[in-house]
Amino acid sequence: MSVKSDAAESFFGFGERFNALDQAGRRLEMKTQDHPGAKFTPGDPSKEDFAYKVVPWFLSSRGYGFHLDSSVESVFDMRKSKPDRYAIEQPTVPTRPGGLALHLVGGPKLTDALSRYTGLAGRPPLPPPWAFGPWISSDAWRNGGEVRYAVQKFLERKIPVSGFVFDSPWEKGYNDFVFNIGNGPAADPTTQFGKGGTFENQPAQATKPFDGFKSLAEMMGFFQKNGLKVICWMTPFVNDESNHDERAGEVDEVIEGQDAKAGNFDDGVAKGMFVPTETDGSGKPGIHWWKGHGRHIDFTNPAARSWLKDQLVKLLNDSSVTTHSGALEAAVCGFKTDDGEALGTRGADHNPNGVYLSNDAKYFDGNATARELRNRYSVEYHKAVYGILTDAVGANRGLIFSRGGSHGSQAFPGCWAGDNEPNFHPDNGLPSVVTAGLSAALSGFSIWGHDVGGYQRKYEPAQTDIDLFIRWTQFGCFTPIMQMHRQLSEKPPNVSHPHGQFPWGYVSAAERADPANHDREFTDNEALRNFRFYAELHTRLFPYIYTFAQESSRTGLPILRPLLLIHPDEPKTFAIKHVYYFGSELVVAPVVEPNVTARGVYLPKGRWIDFWTNERIDHSAGGGNHAWANADRTKLPVFARDGAIIPMLADLPQTLCDANYVNNAQVRTPTDGLLVRIYPAASSGFVVHDGTDITCATAGGQVEVNVTSPVARLVRLSILAPRPAGVSRDGAAVPEKDNADDFANEATAWRHDPTTGFVEIKFPLPVGPTRVVF
Structure with missing residues (x-):
């Protein structure tokens, strides 16, 4: 045609x-x-x-x-x-x-x-709140001690986290969905997660190893008590052979307790659960893939879906912990649904023909040809796993995290951008990942993320690595899913340089050489401070992000919005691939070049306010370029539209998991308190995901804010405006507390912050409408 x-x-x-x-x-x-x-x-x-x-x-x-x-x-x-x-x-x-x-x-x-x-x-159902907090992830967790170490150090270094990803390997065999862990009175060091260790060669840890886990129940309880939900990697292959010596030096070659054949493989063959006729030319049914040789689950077969469901539900049930209310709740609430694509990299050692799903395969569903199922297979895969998950844990309580996909995958949240290099190169580094997120959004993929820092095991000079990680972190803050993830080096992370497995691992030569910093180089460095700041901001932005996730489920509009989607009447936006709307109120422009502190930003027609400095940019006559600069690399270009209303969490939690699940009073969980940042215009409004309706109007120099809330809560309004003579709430004067400490100690007060330029107003908000005027 x-x-x-x-x-x-x-x-x-x-x-x-x-x-x-x-x-x-x-x-x-x-x-x-x-x-x-x-x-x-x-x-x-x-x-x-x-x-x-x-x-x-x-x-x-x-x-x-x-x-x-x-x-x-x-x-x-x-x-x-x-x-x-x-x-x-x-x-x-x-x-x-x-x-x-x-x-x-x-x-x-x-x-x-x-x-x-x-x-x-299809539109994505609303994922659970915890999915929008930062995640801890790595290409592999060598043992249970490393799991303890990672979680403890994130919390010690005051980085908010809500999710923990078990990438490959974590099972006894690929993909038998059984954790490689013992179940006895003591940790079993012959299993992956029963083994402990020391890490990163930090002096304080040299004589204090981190223990492995005695059982799956102990490990899941550890995640619960530290405020984390768990996502488990999987693929649609079930192995009869796994890599053990083909790729010397790979992390999975030194994992204790792995089996060469998945424990469920023979059962799957006997019951006809795999694609009946698929071969890669090796003379036996199945496909060589990057973890060995296995068979595809046939998702067109209802019996195969049921077979998989029994195994995944058992895993979910086995991960259950006791909540504050006394009920059982699964700690595992997500699956990283890797693979499922029809083609691989042609010529790779593990897949020489470059084909995972051939045109000659036969499926249970005889109404669809193999040609049709090469793209559709990933959709059937996502549909099956997401359906199993939501049936088991409940609607809006779990998510998948997929790499491949096609028409229909949009309905099964979420996804990530795949395997990218840790560099600024435009063909597979940070610039291309920004483009990929916006491209995916234009096809209806909304709950999207990427590997902060870049995945593939390639390294550039240390200083470039640090600059890249800082800039990638900043982009990660302003995407729906914020996950740091990378492929591990052949060198284990107990050498002096941990190769960036963790946010604190990007230590500059000057930081490492400073004698005064030696004992704290992993606890106070520039990259770590940057990651903590943006992880906190991403967490605080939860009410804002969740509102647009809810809108995606209702209308299909993505959270990341390319300028051209909103301004198709401005043809200059068509070529702009590194500037986007984050929701409707903010425009974000990631820095995608190395070692720069300035960049040009195309801002569409309208009036804009710099999110960090409150500088006003007037493009009301038409869109155009704005020269943005920051004295250092602590900030990226972010702009609020004139009239923007941005709801945030008033109090920073350690996790976005709810208090009932965490069942630990020592862990800060979210409250109902709201911090609402407002940039007054003639008239604007915002409805938060829970139904809280906020409007702002200005006329004759007066600012009026109306808030209608479905629940009683503490609220703090931050309104960009000159210092007023006074503030009233529902006709009554609000007391002024000009001193910051006095303001902090009052339940109801207002002050003008001369440093930020915002009028700060705080008060207990009752159910129903409240009117604030100054």
């Missing part, structure tokens, strides 16, 4: 693309692919479109959307071959009744077209 198109038409979407937002002039193949190297090579047509998530969908700058309703691997030639038209082709017609189908989705606003498309593809 071909459609006339001129040079003025731009195209956005196609899944998660790392090269650009506007795909005009490119040829894109709809093939899900695991490609840990560079996602595209500029100027090489054969390497322009690698993608984990592919969606046969695009938005046009002419005000419509187009969806090819087919999972067959199609090709979208967006004026690459012919300058006056785009062409869409696929090798076969779908086997379903009616054959080929497509949807032309009306606008004319791009937000309307995207919302209508997600009504078809």
Whole structure:
């Protein structure tokens, strides 16, 4: 099919693309692919479109959307071959009744077209609150002592965290869903999590090893009491052989207690739970993949889904802890659903043919061809696991974290950007990941994250690493999921340089060389301070982020919003891939170049206020570039729109897990208190996820704020305005406490902070409406 198109038409979407937002002039193949190297090579047509998530969908700058309703691997030639038209082709017609189908989705606003498309593809249910706190993650946890060490050090260094990710390996065998841990009166050092150790060569720890765990119950209780929920990695392969000597030096080769064959493999074969006919040419059923050799679970088979459900539900039940109310609740509430793509990296040792799902495979569902299931397989995988999880733990209480995906995966939150290099390179470093997040958003993926710091095991000079980690952390703060994660070095992290496994591991040469800093180089360095600041800010922004997660579940609009999505009438936004709206009130511009403290930022038409300095930028006559600078690298460009209302947590919790689950009074959990930052305009409003309605209006020099709350709570309003003569609440004067300490000690008071320029007003907020005027 071909459609006339001129040079003025731009195209956005196609899944998660790392090269650009506007795909005009490119040829894109709809093939899900695991490609840990560079996602595209500029100027090489054969390497322009690698993608984990592919969606046969695009938005046009002419005000419509187009969806090819087919999972067959199609090709979208967006004026690459012919300058006056785009062409869409696929090798076969779908086997379903009616054959080929497509949807032309009306606008004319791009937000309307995207919302209508997600009504078809699926919108993400609201994830649990804890998912929006920072996560602890690593390519592997060598033993239980390292797990204890990581959690304890995050808490000692006052970094708020809500989730802990067990990436591979954690099981007895891939993928048998059984923790590699003993169950006895003492920790079993012959198992992965029964073993302890010392880490990072810190003097204080040299003679005090961190113990392993006696049992799964003890380990899950440890997470609960420290305010953490658990996410477990998985793939759709079940292994009959696992890597033990093919990749010498890999972390999983030194894990105690692993089995070469998954304990559930023979049962799966006997019951017909795997894709019946798949081979990689090795002469036996199954596929070589990066953890060995295994078989795909056949998600088109109801019996296979039930077989998997029994195993995952057992894992969830075995992770249960006793809450404050006395009920049992699973500590494991998420699955990192890795793999599921049809293709791998061709020529890799573990997958020489580059094929995971062949065109010759046969599935239980005989109504769909293998060609159709190459892209659809990941969707069936996500649908099955998310359904099992929510059935077991309840709606809105769990999430998956997927790498691949296609049309339909949008309905199963959430996902991440895959394996990227720790550098500033535009083809697979930080700049490309920012682009990928915005591209995914244009295809309806909203609950999205990435590996803060970059995943792949490649290193540049130490100072570049530090600058990169600082900038990637800042971007992570202003994305829905904030997870630090990286591939481990061949060298274990008990040497003098821990290679950035943890936020405190990025120590500069000057910090390490300073004798006065030697004993605290891991507890007080620039990278750690930066990570703590932005982890705290990300946590405080929970009411704001959760409101837009709720909006995504209702309308399909993403949390990350490319400028072009909101301002399609400003063609200059079409090429801008490193500036975006975070929700509706903030515009964020990550720093994506090394060792810079300034960058140009395109701000759309309107009036803007610098989030850090309160500098006002007037672009009311039209969008344009703004020269932003910061004296050091502690900040990134963030701007509030004129009239913005930003709800935040009044008190910083250690975790976003609820108090009932944590069941530990020593751990700070969220309260109902709100801190609302307001940038007054003529009239604006914001409805928080819990129904709290906030409006602000200005007229004749008077500012009026109305708050209607469904619950009684403490509230603090921070309103950017000159010092008023007085403040009234519901007609009664609010006492002024000009001194910061006096203000902090009062339940009801106001003050003007000359340093920040905000009028601060605090009071107990009752149920119902409250009016504040000054």
